[in-house]
Amino acid sequence: MPSEAARAPAIPVGRQGMSRGLFGVMLAAPMLIWQVLLFVAPLCFLVMMTFWSVRNYKLAPDFTFANWQKVLSTGYFWDIYLRTLLYALLAAGITSLVSFPGAFYLSYRIPAGLRRSFLFLLITPYFTSYLVRIYSWKILLTDQGLINLGLGALGLGPFRMYSNLFGTTVGYVTLCFPLVLLIQMISLSNVDRNLIEAAHNLGCGRLRTVFEVIIPSAKVGLVLAATFAFILSFGDFVSPTLLGGSKPPTLSILMVDTVRSGSDWPRASVIAMVMVATLLACGLGALRLAYGGRKAGR
């Protein structure tokens, strides 16, 4: 495209229009202002809200630890907390395991054109209604669902795959899978091929190469992928509600119930804060796990 700029008289940078610095500030500012006012501030306000009190169903600014005390001192809160943690860990583990062979195949053993088509098929559903995808699993997983019908024809089942942990986990995997696969694939593709060649030349078997060369080299990405799966499952509301039957509840279900029963937003905020703190701790732990330990040369 022939630009008009090329025809303009040559003026040293900075003489024309405003200064470089001011121009930069004007470009940097919109995102910063938006995210500080409408992302950071709401989160800070949520922290503040945990110290407010509710009187006659009305929120009142206050500075009390009563909400924290109420939430943290109940036994069932910790039951739910522990369960949510375990569910999310399970989901992260299963998704990582299920996804790894696929990521491996996509990064090492497939021509680029075919890889693009596969990726397209794997990733587009990620942007389509998660709600409806989860709902659709019902068609397959219920006692009269398609899978049990098929198994019944073979004289098996029916297996209970719905309204329990199995159903919830299917939902979590549906949620996390594309992201995990993508991150795993990228990190596997970045493993130095020479290392793999070298391992082969030194007589290292296939499986051993995978476990002793490829996985350690791709560790950062693999841990990162599992962490994202953990974060997504930990905060998910839909799978445990629609596929798990919301009993027993998870933290997000408890939080939503607390919001809706009366207007006990301060207590819901405490739950949210506990979740944020947990995710931060797990995120930092994952970073240490990924980058710390033995420094693997790369």
Place this chain on the structure above:
Amino acid sequence: MANRLIGWALLGYLALILVFILAPIVSSFVFSFNAGRFPSLPWAGFSTQWYAAVLSDSAIRSGLINSLIVAACTSVIATALGFTAAYTDYRYTFTGKSIYMAVAMLPPNVPVMILGLAMLVYQSELSLSGALYSVIIAHVVYCAPFAMALIRLRLSQMDADLEAAAWNLGASQGQAIRHVIIPFTLPSILAALFLTMAVSFDEFAMAWFVSGFQETLPVRILVLLQREVSPRVNAIGSIVFLVTIVLAAVALFLSSGRRRDEAAPVPASSQRDAL
């Protein structure tokens, strides 16, 4: 031989993965045309009654319209913010830049339920909640980082000297952006528009918290799902699938189709002419 066997096994595995991902979508689509009330076999015959029921339902129609308005506004604002932030990252170094980038990138890493609650308490304190713009505000917060990431990726492939050359030829910074940066990043800008539209069109958690009576379509679906099991959901779902798949596919095509061209070692200058 063993190698080929492993190859076939892995290919089969990938096929299983695809089945896992596509099965719910396909079954929902198939049963949206089922005449019976229950999504089970035997198939009760072909019917478009659920689509008719969905399209004549005024709550669903207004939800769809709300969703479209929110998605359109969100995508434009989020992409504009994403562009400025991506360009800031590409062009400038300044103290506190890592904090700037962290703030810009963080929102999608916070669970949407928590973002939703935070939005609700904050917006209602400021009397901002319960309207369509409340949803747009929340969605822009969530979507802008996606737009930024896409545009940043594209900018990182750009020859940094191109813009400087434009300056030396007398272009102001604004002109350089308009005539050099924007043409180069145009595919990713368009991709960001479509992708953020798809994300917003599908987001229900934050919208659920802040929308009040201005329900968007996913919120309507959620309410429907919590109340009853209706084959209408399959019909809405199929419509939603179609809309979001088209949006996301366009975004993917735009953002990946370009990169292929660059795989060939083409001089930067002729690359720009090709645009």
